[in-house]
Amino acid sequence: MATTHNTTEKTKEAAVMPEKEKMVTVILPIDRNEVDDGVSVWVNHKRYVIKRGVPVKVPESVALILKAQEEMLQISYAYEAEAASKAEPN
Numbered sequence: 001m002a003t004t005h006n007t008t009e010k011t012k013e014a015a016v017m018p019e020k021e022k023m024v025t026v027i028l029p030i031d032r033n034e035v036d037d038g039v040s041v042w043v044n045h046k047r048y049v050i051k052r053g054v055p056v057k058v059p060e061s062v063a064l065i066l067k068a069q070e071e072m073l074q075i076s077y078a079y080e081a082e083a084a085s086k087a088e089p090n
Contacts, residue, residue: 021059
């Protein structure tokens, strides 16, 4: 006699119990220009506050957001520097 499995039940369980996300360690540089209340990152309605200057374990999705934020900051700094140099008279 063949055994059948109810895949609907397994699908419901998978939706309720998400897989554990890989954890990674990040260290955010200390920013002397700001009061250090930490850096807030929101992922799937969860808030993570990461303290600067200390190693912190965070889900990989949080680390990816922090990396993208840093890349965007570098692009904006380069743009501002270029715009400022064009605005200065020779």
